[in-house]
Amino acid sequence: MSDDILSIIPTDPHWQPARDVAERTTAIMADLAPGEPDGVDAEVDVTWHDNVAVIDCGANLERIGCPHCGASIDTKWWKDLLEAHLDEGFANLAVKTPCCGADSSLDALEYAWPCGFARFEIAVWNPQRDWFSDEELAVLGAVLGHPVRQIRAHI
Numbered sequence: 001m002s003d004d005i006l007s008i009i010p011t012d013p014h015w016q017p018a019r020d021v022a023e024r025t026t027a028i029m030a031d032l033a034p035g036e037p038d039g040v041d042a043e044v045d046v047t048w049h050d051n052v053a054v055i056d057c058g059a060n061l062e063r064i065g066c067p068h069c070g071a072s073i074d075t076k077w078w079k080d081l082l083e084a085h086l087d088e089g090f091a092n093l094a095v096k097t098p099c100c101g102a103d104s105s106l107d108a109l110e111y112a113w114p115c116g117f118a119r120f121e122i123a124v125w126n127p128q129r130d131w132f133s134d135e136e137l138a139v140l141g142a143v144l145g146h147p148v149r150q151i152r153a154h155i
Contacts, residue, residue: 005058005153006033006127008137009118010146013052013093013107016120017144022046025144026122032136033127043125051089054082054106055121057113058153065110071099073109081106093117114151 008029010016017025023046030044047053064073077098093106107117132140132150141148 002059003155004126005123005151005155006129006131007055007121007123007151007153008132008140008144008148009055009116009121009151010144011149012146013117014119015146016048017146021143021145022120022122025140028143029122029124029140032132032140033124033129042127045121045123045125047121047123049089049119049121051091052093052117052119053089053121054085054115055118055151056082056115056153057111057151058155060113060152060154061111061115063112065112066097066099066102067104067108067110068097068102069100073097073099090117114149116149116151 008025026044026046030042033042033044061075061078064075064078065071066073081095090106095104095106096102097104097109131152137148137150
């Protein structure tokens with residue numbers, strides 16, 4: 001069985017909110033992404049990472065582009081990099097692009113289906129919606145105390 005996960009993360013990969021603020025934001029997010037029509041609530045998980053973790057889009061990933069030369073970056077390079085940091089996360093996001101050797105950052109790569117990096121994530125499993133609107137993201141960011149972005153994964 002496959003799952004869809006709609007997550008919000010802070011725009012700054014290192015930022016984390018206070019716990020009470022995270023709880024309020026989680027409650028609002030749960031209201032915005034109701035569960036199944038039969039009344040089963042959507043599962044909402046809050047994750048605090050010690051180091052920066054990848055929040056990827058799973059099988060939705062179509063392409064990774066280099067922000068410097070525009071070339072397509074091999075997804076095998078990406079997957080190998082993620083696997084190497086699976087347990088400990090990322091101390092920093094600095095990387096040399098494999099296409100042109102430019103100094104860059106993992107969060108600056110151009111992902112076809114958004115991917116991100118964060119030390120904090122709120123994830124709704126199998127939401128009955130595709131994306132949050134810009135207005136909803138603004139509300140979630142205001143309650144959280146930091147701008148947010150969204151990632152939609154299919155696993």
